[in-house]
Amino acid sequence: MNFKSIQRVLLAAFLFLCCWGANAQHQFGNSRVSGDFGFNGMYYIPDSLIGAEPVDSKVRGNAFLNLLYTNGGFSAGARYEFYMFPLIDFEKIGYRGQGIKYFFADYTNKFISVTAGNFYEQFGNGLTLRAYEDRQLGIDNSLLGARVKATPYKGIYLKGVWGIERDNFEPYLGRQDYVRGADVEFSFGEMFPKIQEKGFTARVGASFVSKFEKSKDDLYFTVNDSAGGISEACIPADKLPENVANWAVRGTFGYEGFRFDAEYARKMNDPNISNGFIYKPGEALFMSATYAMKGFGIAASFIRADNMEYRSQRWMNLNSELMINCIPAINRQYSYQLIGDYSYASQPNSQIGAQLQVNYQIPKKSALGGKYGTDITFNYSRFHNTDQVPVQEAIDNGSPCGTMGYTSSFFKFGPDLLYQDIGLEISHRFNDKRWKWILAYNYITYNLEILQGHAGMMRGHLVASDLSYKITPKHALRLELQHLYTKDDEGSCAYAMLEYSFSPSWFVSIGDEWNYGNPIESHKIHYYNISCAYVWNTTRIAVNFGKTKEGILCVGGVCRAVPASFGCGLSVTTSF
Amino acid sequence: MKKNIIVIICMILSIHVFAQEAKDKHLAKLPAVEIQDLNGNPFNTADIQNDGKPVIISLWATWCKPCIAELLAIADEYEDWVEETGVKLFAVSIDDAKTSARVAPFVNGKNWDYTVLLDVNSDFKRAMNVNDVPYMCILNGDGEIVWQHTSYAPGSEEEVYEVIKSLVKK
Numbered sequence: 001m002n003f004k005s006i007q008r009v010l011l012a013a014f015l016f017l018c019c020w021g022a023n024a025q026h027q028f029g030n031s032r033v034s035g036d037f038g039f040n041g042m043y044y045i046p047d048s049l050i051g052a053e054p055v056d057s058k059v060r061g062n063a064f065l066n067l068l069y070t071n072g073g074f075s076a077g078a079r080y081e082f083y084m085f086p087l088i089d090f091e092k093i094g095y096r097g098q099g100i101k102y103f104f105a106d107y108t109n110k111f112i113s114v115t116a117g118n119f120y121e122q123f124g125n126g127l128t129l130r131a132y133e134d135r136q137l138g139i140d141n142s143l144l145g146a147r148v149k150a151t152p153y154k155g156i157y158l159k160g161v162w163g164i165e166r167d168n169f170e171p172y173l174g175r176q177d178y179v180r181g182a183d184v185e186f187s188f189g190e191m192f193p194k195i196q197e198k199g200f201t202a203r204v205g206a207s208f209v210s211k212f213e214k215s216k217d218d219l220y221f222t223v224n225d226s227a228g229g230i231s232e233a234c235i236p237a238d239k240l241p242e243n244v245a246n247w248a249v250r251g252t253f254g255y256e257g258f259r260f261d262a263e264y265a266r267k268m269n270d271p272n273i274s275n276g277f278i279y280k281p282g283e284a285l286f287m288s289a290t291y292a293m294k295g296f297g298i299a300a301s302f303i304r305a306d307n308m309e310y311r312s313q314r315w316m317n318l319n320s321e322l323m324i325n326c327i328p329a330i331n332r333q334y335s336y337q338l339i340g341d342y343s344y345a346s347q348p349n350s351q352i353g354a355q356l357q358v359n360y361q362i363p364k365k366s367a368l369g370g371k372y373g374t375d376i377t378f379n380y381s382r383f384h385n386t387d388q389v390p391v392q393e394a395i396d397n398g399s400p401c402g403t404m405g406y407t408s409s410f411f412k413f414g415p416d417l418l419y420q421d422i423g424l425e426i427s428h429r430f431n432d433k434r435w436k437w438i439l440a441y442n443y444i445t446y447n448l449e450i451l452q453g454h455a456g457m458m459r460g461h462l463v464a465s466d467l468s469y470k471i472t473p474k475h476a477l478r479l480e481l482q483h484l485y486t487k488d489d490e491g492s493c494a495y496a497m498l499e500y501s502f503s504p505s506w507f508v509s510i511g512d513e514w515n516y517g518n519p520i521e522s523h524k525i526h527y528y529n530i531s532c533a534y535v536w537n538t539t540r541i542a543v544n545f546g547k548t549k550e551g552i553l554c555v556g557g558v559c560r561a562v563p564a565s566f567g568c569g570l571s572v573t574t575s576f
Numbered sequence: 577m578k579k580n581i582i583v584i585i586c587m588i589l590s591i592h593v594f595a596q597e598a599k600d601k602h603l604a605k606l607p608a609v610e611i612q613d614l615n616g617n618p619f620n621t622a623d624i625q626n627d628g629k630p631v632i633i634s635l636w637a638t639w640c641k642p643c644i645a646e647l648l649a650i651a652d653e654y655e656d657w658v659e660e661t662g663v664k665l666f667a668v669s670i671d672d673a674k675t676s677a678r679v680a681p682f683v684n685g686k687n688w689d690y691t692v693l694l695d696v697n698s699d700f701k702r703a704m705n706v707n708d709v710p711y712m713c714i715l716n717g718d719g720e721i722v723w724q725h726t727s728y729a730p731g732s733e734e735e736v737y738e739v740i741k742s743l744v745k746k
Contacts, residue, residue: 032604036705066705070607075703108608122697125673132672132697149610157618187617201615252616257684259615261677288677297681328674333639346674357678359685372652375686433652436645468645468730476730503731538724540708573726575705 031071036575038135039063042087047566050525051550060085064135066102078103083169089553089562093319095138097169102142113149118142121161123183123207124250127265127284127308130326131165137553137560139320142166143179155190159183165312165322176216177312179324181209201254208247211324213313215240234402235277244270246282246310246325262287265308265325271402272314274349275307278394278405282307284327284348297359301330304352306386306408319560330355331381331421333554334442336464337495337513338484342446343554344383344419352413353383372429379423385414385450417457420445438466448489452552460486474503480511492517507533507542513549539574603720606633607703611668612694614680619693621668621700624715629662630743631715632736635695635706637670638682643710646728650736651688657737658689661744665690670709672696712736716743 041061046054068077079102086096104117120142123129133140145163152158162180164172185205189196215237248265267282275282288301305327312322329346332355358378362369389407394400423442430436446458461484468478482495497511513527529546550564608622624631632650636643647667650657657663667690669679676696683692695701704711707726714723714736723739725732 030605034604034705036707038707068703068705070703073608075607120697120699120702122673130673130697189615189617201617203616254615259677259680261616290677290681292680292684294684295687297684299678299681301677326673328672330674333675335639335641357681359681361685361687364687373687377685427648429648429652436648466641470730472731473734474731478730501729501731503729504725504735505729507727507729533727535725535727535729538711538726540726573707575707575724575726 031069033067033069034576035065035067036573037063037065038571038573040087040569040571042565042567042569044088044565044567047547047564049522050527050547050566051564052547052566053563055088055091057085060087060091062086062090073108074106075108076103076105088565089560090138092563093138093560094321095168099169101140101166101169108149111151113147115147116145118144118166119147119161119163121147121159123159123181123209124205124248125261125263125286125328126326127263127286128207128209128246128248128310128325129161129179129181129183130324131163132326137320138168140166140168141320141323144172145178153191155187157183157185157187165324167312167322176214177212179209179211179312181207183207199256201252201259203252204250206247206249208245209324210243210245211310211312212243215242234397234399235271239402240271240314241269244268244310248284257292258290260287260289267308267310270307270310270314272309272311273317274309274311275405276399277401278307278403280307280405282310282349283410284308286328286330288330295361295363297357299357300354302354303328303330304386304410305346305348306350306388307405308348310348327351331383331419332357332379332423334423336440336442336462336482337480337497337511338464338482338493339442339444339460339462340554341549341551342444342458342460343552343559344381344421344446345451345552345554345559347383347385347418347450350385350388350414351383351418352386352411353381353418355379355381370428371431372433374429375425375427377423377425377427379421379425382420383418385416385418387412387414416447416450417445418447418450434470436468438464440464440466456488458486458488460484460488476501476503486517490515490518490523505535507531507535511546515549538576540572542569542571544569544571603716603722605719605721606715607700609695609700609703611700612696614683614692614694616694621693621703624666625719626662626664626717628717629664630717630740631719632663632665632740633713633715634665634667634690635670635701635704635709635711636667637709638675638679639671640709642728644686645730646710646712646733647688647690648686649730649733651686651690653733653737654689657740661740663740666693667691668693668695668700670695670698670701672698714739714743 044055044058063082066079078100080100082098083096084098102118106115120131131141131143143163147161150158160182164175164178188202246267250263252261263286265284269279271277284305286303290299308327310325316322327346327348331344360376362374364373386408391404393403421444425440427438442462444460448454448456448458464482466480470476478499480497484493493515495513499509501507509531511529516524518524527547527549531544533542545568548565551562552559553562606621611619613619671679676694710728711726713721716722
């Protein structure tokens with residue numbers, strides 16, 4: 001079956017589901033149209049000091065409109081995106097274009113669910129497949145194809161997918177790669193209710209994903225070697241695997257407050273640009289154990305991922321474009337302004353690490369806890385690269401390309417520390433209910449060379465305070481103060497932000513980040529920001545004016561670069 | 577291009593259908609989306625109900641500070657709210673695989689009495705057309721969405737309670 005005919009079949013299925021849904025609505029008679037709209041625009045002012053370069057069009061913006069129609073078990077929807085003159089950070093990652101890049105029709109009942117068109121899906125923890133979107137980062141890895149989910153018996157869940165992965169605004173037509181996969185899960189608690197009644201949880205699951213990508217000679221002309229140079233391709237096209245499988249098994253066992261999760265995934269040989277075209281299979285292990293009771297919780301997790309970057313195309317190595325799976329970054333995620341640039345980004349090809357978090361509430365009405373209790377969070381995480389010893393053949397050839405690459409002992413931590421975080425956070429509500437205070441301390445070690453590509457390690461102490469005061473029941477003030485002390489990278493920074501809110505509609509804030517410790521005198525810059533937002537039900541309108549430092553934006557362990565900018569922004573979001 | 581035209585025509589036609597349907601408007605109910613409970617067992621959002629009493633739904637995440645501030649503020653009053661109105665709060669976390677395992681310890685560490693659910697791939701968030709968290713909505717006793725709000729300003733929990741009280745009075 002060629003691609004054109006597959007697309008025709010999909011389109012036909014989509015139209016069929018639409019028509020059928022439109023007819024069926026009279027039977028169910030509970031139809032609903034909803035949607036949401038978002039616009040994020042900016043007027044750019046060049047500022048050579050912070051590195052905000054002049055841009056060819058000064059006014060830029062991202063916009064999208066989602067429409068969703070539901071009627072009983074039937075739903076259909078589409079999203080129109082307009083990114084013709086996108087914000088410069090989207091421009092830099094190539095997220096530029098316009099069109100309906102997301103549309104679907106879906107029918108769901110108690111036993112089966114059928115989707116045609118674009119869909120998002122995740123198998124287990126996402127080690128084999130995770131089609132998802134993150135609008136803020138410009139990630140949309142939806143699959144265009146079909147999905148079937150079935151529940152043939154209580155507690156048994158089956159899923160099957162086939163699709164072509166979205167590649168920003170590139171056309172689907174003519175693509176020579178696709179993804180297919182299946183997932184099964186058994187939930188014993190549902191099959192045998194007695195297990196659940198006794199407080200046990202038990203589930204096992206397995207998934208299998210396979211990607212196809214046609215191999216053609218003319219595509220394999222040169223290859224980047226590990227030293228960053230370019231050399232002739234060492235693998236002839238007929239030796240490249242066209243099908244790359246990735247499978248995983250997983251289990252969850254729980255008893256009352258205790259729970260243990262584990263998933264192991266293995267990817268078959270997948271020579272691609274990110275691993276230097278080696279044949280070594282990839283492996284990932286993700287485990288977590290948690291215990292929770294009222295007022296106390298503890299969570300420990302471990303992850304090891306080696307050679308697990310899994311994309312629709314071998315030659316793609318930009319950001320998260322065409323990623324099929326997602327190796328989670330299990331460190332604790334912070335929203336502190338000053339350590340935003342030092343957020344750990346998951347390294348699917350080489351990481352081993354662990355994370356421990358303890359949450360405790362000093363009881364309400366105790367001497368230390370005060371009337372409303374005090375929450376304490378302690379956190380520790382440490383990540384290394386995996387231990388990798390090149391195979392003899394790679395040493396002899398002077399390049400790993402075309403060989404098994406390296407050997408790696410499974411539980412051994414590699415020589416390079418990637419990231420470490422020791423943190424303590426105390427959140428206290430005073431007896432006088434109007435006052436709330438969060439105080440946090442973090443010691444962060446961040447490998448600049450591996451995670452950002454410029455030499456050195458960043459070791460820094462962060463102290464952050466967030467104090468809020470309710471003046472009257474509707475008016476409140478919030479003061480955020482942060483200080484990052486470091487001798488590395490761009491030196492120490494201080495940050496202050498004052499926000500005034502008039503519930504439920506108005507927010508006004510003014511903030512300043514001062515890079516006073518920058519080793520270069522002229523780079524000791526103030527990055528100030530003024531913003532005002534108005535919220536009415538589900539509509540939010542915000543304007544802001546100020547400077548943004550060049551840095552990294554991370555959402556959930558996935559990061560992308562943000563260029564420096566100066567200007568005035570407008571953002572509107574609404575749903576209906 | 578041809579395909580695009582077909583899709584656009586299809587959309588226009590559907591909008592026509594939407595417009596007709598919108599005439600006999602009922603209050604919207606929750607979409608039925610398969611998410612998970614705290615133990616990771618499947619949970620259908622159509623099953624969110626409270627025996628004819630009002631329901632609050634909050635979409636939040638462990639990394640979202642205003643979300644936590646909002647849920648903390650309600651936690652202080654929650655006992656009284658439940659006693660007076662029988663309301664029930666469902667806190668649907670949009671934490672994904674990276675952080676979803678830590679939701680249960682987090683919630684217990686905060687000593688919250690909410691029913692916590694997990695929306696690990698944002699399916700429910702999408703079906704609700706939610707752009708950003710925090711997002712909150714209130715269902716009346718018939719499961720219809722009567723009030724929605726996005727973002728949190730200290731004090732807006734008072735408005736939430738006013739809405740709930742007015743629902744119970746009816």
